[in-house]
Amino acid sequence: MIDTAASVRRSKHIAIQVGRGKTRQGHLDQIPVDIQEALILEDLLYILMGIEGAYITYRPDYPDDKGSLHGARFVVSPLLDSSLRDIVERILPLGTYYTAAVSFIERRSHLDFGLINHALCAAMRGMLSDYQTLVSQLEHAFNTSPQFTLIQLWFYLHPTARTLYLLYQLILEFDADTLSERLSQSSPSSASDTEDHAREMALGLGGAQFKALLSMMEKDDRTTGTETDITVKGGEVLAIIYERMQHMSGDPTAHTLYCTLLRASEAPYAAMIRAWMTSGQLVDSYDEFCVKESKFINRDTLEMDYTDEYWEERYTLRDGSRTSVSSKRHQAGIPGPRPASGRLPGSACIPPLLEGRKHKILLAGKYLNVIRECGVEMNRDHLYLDDSLSMNDVNFYKVIDNAYMHANHTLLQLLLKDQQLILHLRTLKRYFLLSQSTFLTHFLDLSHIELRKSAQSISIIKLQSLLDLAMNTDSTASHTDSSDVGDIMFRKNIKVTMAGSGLYEWLLKIANMSGLGGGGAREPADGTLRNVKEKEKEKDDKKPMLALGFDILALDYVVKFPLSLVISRKNILRYQLLFRFLLHMKHVEQSLLSMWVEHKGTQWRKVTPNHPELERWRLRIALLRMRMLVFVQRIQAYATSEVLEPNWRVLETKLNNVTTVDQLLMYHVDFLDTCIKECMLTSSKLLEAHSRIIVTCSTFALYASVFSKHTTKAFIEFATPEGDRNMGERWVFLAKFETHFNHWLKLYLDYIQVDAYSGNVSLLPLVERLKNIQM
Structure with missing residues (x-):
């Protein structure tokens, strides 16, 4: 059969x-x-x-x-x-x-x-x-x-x-994608295609990496592009396999199969993590890793980086998430999620197993890049990630945590101990934020002649010499206090510079354009305000600069990498705003004190009982000068003792207990932003009222000699038979200052009280200090 x-x-x-x-x-x-x-x-x-x-x-x-x-x-x-x-x-x-x-x-x-x-x-x-x-x-x-x-x-x-x-x-x-079909058609299908392909290769335009670069450029140009135009690659591949494995976890065959595929597929991704977290090198030829690099941003940009791009934008997560809650900048080039699954497409998708540690992965590599660029050698023996470890292994994430902690600790020690960051910050605080210091008074006394010149006539070299002399004098006086020695170690880093415009004009433009703080007007959608500002700027550019040295004087602080990450150009700009604010206060105070010294002269102390109107006129001048001086001194006292000193003590406490580099950066920025806000430099209405008062006070002090001449002339005219016939004009002249000062002081106090009782409790001490000045 x-x-x-x-x-x-x-x-x-x-x-x-x-x-x-x-x-x-x-x-x-x-x-x-x-x-x-x-x-x-x-x-x-x-x-x-x-x-x-x-x-x-x-x-x-x-x-x-x-x-x-x-x-x-x-x-x-x-x-x-x-x-x-x-x-x-x-x-x-x-x-x-x-x-x-x-x-x-x-x-x-x-x-x-x-x-x-x-x-x-x-x-x-x-x-x-x-x-x-x-x-x-x-x-x-x-x-x-x-x-x-x-x-x-x-x-x-x-x-x-x-x-x-x-x-x-x-x-x-x-x-779920269509771009993959287009990219997969790489072989020429006709003679003309073959010629085009050969020509591209000859010109260096062929190759898979070039196509991948073009693909990423196309995706970066579409901030909300069509999700189906993005290839399923990178982390999305791992996410799809992992989700299938989770959904089929009750099926032993399915779980074993998907686990095998996931383990094989994640090997290149794990290799990228190893290279990134142990050496700071981003080995990602096809843009698959969750971290991407902006190669046009490098260390050289730190000298003119007013947006902190080096730290915030050089290395970022592809999904657009930020490591710091204070960073709210929108990151371009982040595609929207796929409608069906809700996943971010392509490499923007973080593997689910790494989602909880993506910020540690990003920061560890960033820290290592900074350490490497400083030329510091790291001991990587305990950072070795075994090739046999998979993303499903608990030990894989323990090693990631250890690598992050080691990189963070190394960079933190480099900044705080090797680079003496806290001493640099104390130097900035001493010379930038203390209006009552002997240094600032001595410097203004030495340079008042030079600073009264126009901007074009000022000698920066001479001002720098006077600044060094004032700081040397200040350091000699501080030798008796050992706690101050560290604050003056880096005074050689302080340089004199000149700002491009007056402080209040610049701050008002910023507040009105971007709506900083309460009361700032926001720009209409049609760009009307922008056009107006551009026209105003064109007009200002055509006018000669008439500002005096006191209006545009600023200090700069020069630091090298890696301190420039913390004391960045953006943060130095914040220090300059506070310094110029205190400098103006100090200058106006000294002018009013000089006026008080002049009022102690013979013509002001002479008693004239037969001329009561002149007595009242002189008394009103002295009273107005005293009110102005009290206003300026109390603003200075508030800024120093109620804002800068308490916030600095809080910052020092935080720095002594800081555990991560990002905390260090955040604490420093928060300190500066809080000081600027509480000094009322972000509200357009308070800025305008404050600037008007300061201009009135400084102009009044400039007329000290004029008032003295009027007094001397009045005595001479009273001795004549006709008497003083110009007393009415003197009253009118004085009334202009009184009216202007009273008007803006009332508005200023009203604004402060409204803000203080509306929730800004930091202004309550200032309300108490100023409530007795108004007549």
């Missing part, structure tokens, strides 16, 4: 080979069932490899689906016996799964898709290799064993069918 069956089988195979390609379907219904089974078995062996057979063929729409990730679909001859059809239809999907997997591997093996896709394809290729081996064994059994039946075929394929089905479901998750 066996020999007869074998001979029948061989005859049948010969008949099939002879008849293949002629009748295709033939008269299958007229063939016995056992012969139908043998014929369909051979077809199924072809189908399992994605090749159509004689009685199982592609669907009519197959040419449209060729190369699709959905795989090829097959149809069985309707003449096949119904007893065989059920098992055949169970086996047919394996051909679809196999062709989909082959298409996926061929497509995503191109360089454009990155290393993670390549690793996934390699793992899938290994699984398909096992499947191909099984098919080869089944074909051998079909050719050699007469007892090989359709049931046996299904018995051997049944376990593999589940694996291929799980692979197929995973592949369908990747079929």
Whole structure:
């Protein structure tokens, strides 16, 4: 019986080979069932490899689906016996799964898709290799064993069918993009395409990395581009596999399969993490890593970096999240999430397993880059990440935490101890933020002649010499107090500079343009305000600069990397705002004190009981001078004792307990911003009222000699028979100052009281200090 069956089988195979390609379907219904089974078995062996057979063929729409990730679909001859059809239809999907997997591997093996896709394809290729081996064994059994039946075929394929089905479901998750299809068509399809391709290569425009660069440029140009135009690559590949593994966690086969694929796919990503967290090197040729670098930002930009771009923008997370809550700057080039899954597309998607530590990964590399650029060697023995560790391993994240803590601790010690950051900050506080210091008084006394000149006539070299002399005198006086010695160690870093415009004019423009603080007007959507400001600026540029040295004098502080990360140009600008504010107060105070000294002269002390009107006039001048002086001194006292000193003590306490570099940066910026806000330099209404009062006080002090001349002239005229005929004019002249000062002082006090009782409690001490000045 066996020999007869074998001979029948061989005859049948010969008949099939002879008849293949002629009748295709033939008269299958007229063939016995056992012969139908043998014929369909051979077809199924072809189908399992994605090749159509004689009685199982592609669907009519197959040419449209060729190369699709959905795989090829097959149809069985309707003449096949119904007893065989059920098992055949169970086996047919394996051909679809196999062709989909082959298409996926061929497509995503191109360089454009990155290393993670390549690793996934390699793992899938290994699984398909096992499947191909099984098919080869089944074909051998079909050719050699007469007892090989359709049931046996299904018995051997049944376990593999589940694996291929799980692979197929995973592949369908990747079929959400269209850019991948365009990028995968890298081979020329015509002679002209071949010539274009050769020309591009000759010009250096070819290659996968160039295409990847163009792809990223296109994506960066679309801040809210079409999500389906972004390739599934990088972290999104790992996210898809991980989500499938979580959803199928109750299925041991699925969990094992997806875990194997995830472990293989994450290997390149883990290698990038190792390089980034142990050396600060970003090894990411295809833009797959969660951290990206802006290469046009480097150390050289720190000298003119008024936006902290080096620290904030050189290395960032691709998903746009920030490490500091104080940083609210919008990051361009972040695509929107995919509508179906809600995931960020491509490399912007952070693998779910790394989501909780993405900021540590970013910061560790940033810290290491700073340390490396300082030329400091790090001990990396304990930072080694074992290649065998996967993202599913708890030890992998322990090593990440250790690497972050080590990089953070090393940079923190470098800043605080090696670079003596706190002493630098004390130097800034001593010379920039103390209006009552002997240094500022002595410097103004030495340089008052030079500072009364116009901006074009001032000698920066002479002012620098006077500044050094004042600081040397201050340091000599401070030698008796050992706690002050550290504050003056870096005084050589302080340089004289000149601002481009007056303090209050500049602050008012900023407040009115950007709406800083309460009361700031915001720019209309049509850009009207911007056009007005541009016209005003053009007019101002055409006018000669008439500002005096007191109006534009500022101090600069020169530091080197890495201190320039903390004492950045942006923060130095904040220090300059506070210094210029205190300098103006001190200058006006000294002018009013000089006026008081002049009022102690003979013509002011002479008693004139016969001329009561002159007595009242002189008394009103002295009273106005005293009110102005009290106002200026109380503003200075408030700024120094109620704002700067308390906030500085808070900053020192925080710096002594700081644990991370980002905390250090945040505490410093918060200190400066709080001081600027509480000194009322961010509110347009308070700035305007304050500037008007200060201008009135300084102008009044400039007229000290004029008032003295009027007094002397009045005594002479009273001695004549006609008497003083100009007393009315003197009253009118004085009334202008009184009216102006009283008007803006009332508005200033009203603004402060409203803000203080509306929630800005930091202004309450100032309200108490000024409430007795108003008449």
